Amino acid sequence: MVQQFMRIDPKIAKILENAWAGVSASRQDCLHLLACNEHSLEAALARTAASHIIREKSDNSAIILGQIGLEAAPCPGNCGFCSFGKGHTSFEKSQLSEDAFAAKVRGFCAEDGLYGLYLMAMHAYDLDFFLRRARLARELLRGPVQLLANVGDTGPDAFREMKKAGITGVYHVCRLGEGRTTSLDPEQRIKTMENALDAGLQLFSCLEPVGPEHSDEELVDNLFIGISLGCAQHAAMRRVPVPGTPLERRGYISNLRLGQITAVVALAAFAMPGMTYIGVHEPTEIGCVSGANVVTAETGVNPRDPATDTSANRGMDMAACRNMLYDCGFHFIRRGDESKIPLGKR
Numbered sequence: 001m002v003q004q005f006m007r008i009d010p011k012i013a014k015i016l017e018n019a020w021a022g023v024s025a026s027r028q029d030c031l032h033l034l035a036c037n038e039h040s041l042e043a044a045l046a047r048t049a050a051s052h053i054i055r056e057k058s059d060n061s062a063i064i065l066g067q068i069g070l071e072a073a074p075c076p077g078n079c080g081f082c083s084f085g086k087g088h089t090s091f092e093k094s095q096l097s098e099d100a101f102a103a104k105v106r107g108f109c110a111e112d113g114l115y116g117l118y119l120m121a122m123h124a125y126d127l128d129f130f131l132r133r134a135r136l137a138r139e140l141l142r143g144p145v146q147l148l149a150n151v152g153d154t155g156p157d158a159f160r161e162m163k164k165a166g167i168t169g170v171y172h173v174c175r176l177g178e179g180r181t182t183s184l185d186p187e188q189r190i191k192t193m194e195n196a197l198d199a200g201l202q203l204f205s206c207l208e209p210v211g212p213e214h215s216d217e218e219l220v221d222n223l224f225i226g227i228s229l230g231c232a233q234h235a236a237m238r239r240v241p242v243p244g245t246p247l248e249r250r251g252y253i254s255n256l257r258l259g260q261i262t263a264v265v266a267l268a269a270f271a272m273p274g275m276t277y278i279g280v281h282e283p284t285e286i287g288c289v290s291g292a293n294v295v296t297a298e299t300g301v302n303p304r305d306p307a308t309d310t311s312a313n314r315g316m317d318m319a320a321c322r323n324m325l326y327d328c329g330f331h332f333i334r335r336g337d338e339s340k341i342p343l344g345k346r
Contacts, residue, residue: 008042008045009032009036009042011032012032012033012036012042012045015029015032015033015046015267016045016046016049019050019053019267020049020053022271023271024267024268024269024270024271024272025264025267025268026268027224029267029268030216030219030220030223030264030267030268031216031220033046033260033263033264033267034216034219034220034260034261034264035216038254038256038257038259038260039256043263046263046267047259047262047263047286047289047290047291049263049267050262050263050264050266050267050270050278050290050291051263051266051289051290051291053266053267053270053291054266054270054276054277054278054291054292054293055293055330057270057275057276058276058277058293058334059331059332060329060330060331060332061293061330061331061332061333061340062277062288062293062294062295062325062328062330062333062334062343063115063116063277063293063294063295063333063334064113064114064115064294064295064297064318064321064322064325065116065117065118065148065279065296065297066108066114066116066117066118066296066297066298066299066318067117067118067119067120067150067296067297067298067299067300067302068096068101068104068105068108068117068118068119068120068298068299068300069096069120069298069299069300069301069302069310070095070096070101070119070120070121070129070130070133070300071093071094071095071122071125071129071301072084072091072092072093072094072122072301072308073091073092073093073094073122073124074086074089074091074092074093075089075122075123075124076123076124076183077123077124077152077182077183077184078182078183079175079181079182079183079184079303080177080181080182080245080246080247081181081209081211081239081240081242081245081246081247081303081304082242082245082303082304083244083245083301083302083303083304083305083306084122084301084303085245085246087246088244088245088246090244090306091301091306095129096133096300098133098136101136101137102136102140104299104300105117105136105137105140105141106140107299108145108297108318109140109141109142109143109145110318111318112143112335112341113318113322113333113335113341114143114145114318114335114336115145115333115334115335115336116145116146116147116148116168116169116336117137117141117145117146117147117148118148118149118150118171118296119133119134119137119147119148119149119150120150120151120300120302121149121150121151121152122152123151123152123153123184124152125151125152127158127161130149130151130162131161131162131165134147134162134165134166134167135165135166137166138165138166143335143336144336144337144339145335146168146169146336147166147167147168148167148168148169148170148171148204149162149169149170149171149201150170150172151170151172152192153188153189153191153192154192154195155195156195156199159195159196159198159199159201160199160200162199162201163199163200163201167201168201168202169201169202169203169204169232169233170193170196170201170203170204171204171205172189172192172193172196172203172204172205173189173193173205173206173208173225173226174186174189174190174193174222174225175189175208175209175222176207176208176209176210176211176214176218176219176222177214181246181247190225190229193225193226193229194229197229197230202232202233203226203229203230203231203232204231204232204233204234204279205225205226205227205229205231205234205235206234206235206236206281207219207222207226207234207236207237207261207265208236208237208238208239209237209238209239209240210236210237210238210239210258210261211238211239211247211250211252211253212250212251212252213250219261219264223264223265223268224268226269227268227269227272230272231269231272232274232275233275233277233278233279233294234265234266234268234269234275234278234279235262235265235279235281235292236258236261236262236264236265236279236280236281236287236292237280237281237282238255238257238258238282239252239253240252240282240304240305240314242303242304242305242306243306244306255284255286255287256286258280258284258286258287259280259284259286259287259289259290262278262280262287262290262291262292263290263291265278265291266278266290266291266292267291277293277294278291278292278293278294279292279294279295279296280292280294280295281296282296282304282314282316283295283296283316283321283324285324285327285328288324288325288328288330289328289329293325293330295316295321295324295325296316296321297315297316297318297320297321298310298311298314298315298316299311299315299317302315322343325343326343326344331343
């Protein structure tokens with residue numbers, strides 16, 4: 001076993017032995033893994049183990065998701081890390097026109113290999129507008145691309161309408177610091193996650209947005225929200241110090257630490273039924289060799305970017321995502337119906 005070949009923390013060795021045997025990390029295991037220095041041998045072994053396990057489960061496959069920001073407005077959620085917060089935003093109310101939206105959808109379809117497309121609305125959004133865009137996207141998408149929603153707090157009836165329009169999954173989280181660094185109710189955030197499931201939609205969750213001030217205990221508590229609800233996909237995301245936001249001064253964690261956290265998410269979630277894909281955001285090579293096999297290409301407005309179109313600034317495109325996955329050693333990317341495409345660099 002691992003400890004026969006090198007001197008490492010025996011608790012870490014046991015956690016990783018259990019993972020090889022198909023046993024996911026418990027809350028206490030996660031705390032122990034996160035307490036390791038991100039530069040330590042133990043952290044490196046955890047990243048390697050998580051990557052091996054997820055690649056084995058997925059036949060060394062990865063997926064590329066797309067996201068289109070549909071609208072911008074000063075947001076009453078007033079999140080201290082978000083470019084849209086009403087107390088600090090430079091955005092005025094705007095919506096992506098039908099023609100501009102259609103062009104972006106066609107852009108994502110220009111090459112094969114998109115697994116799913118997120119339509120992202122503001123926290124307070126117009127359901128009818130969102131449904132019109134969802135129906136149009138469903139008409140334009142070629143092949144077995146899943147259509148996904150990233151919206152604010154929503155009731156079950158609205159989610160059922162989204163399902164009728166072609167939406168199959170929802171990204172929603174109760175974020176770190178919810179109710180303190182945001183003006184939103186943590187209980188309502190979790191209720192929205194439950195509403196999505198009640199409507200028959202898949203739930204995509206994430207441990208986010210991680211900053212240097214968050215304790216290991218906070219990270220673990222947040223991580224297990226998605227697990228307790230039976231999410232279909234999990235992920236880790238670090239906080240971006242968006243210029244002009246209240247939390248900009250708190251800085252950000254390193255990508256190495258994000259890789260360590262991603263590995264812990266993977267080791268805690270991999271044994272869940274259907275848990276094949278773990279995300280890291282924003283996409284990084286370290287994350288993709290630490291248990292993540294999901295990256296996201298983005299266009300339109302974005303909460304981590306003051307630019308009016310993130311594809312010209314922070315957002316990666318499909319080609320960049322594909323190249324990153326190739327460089328990280330994945331053999332395939334998957335379409336939304338789980339069929340595989342051999343992965344080559346372009």
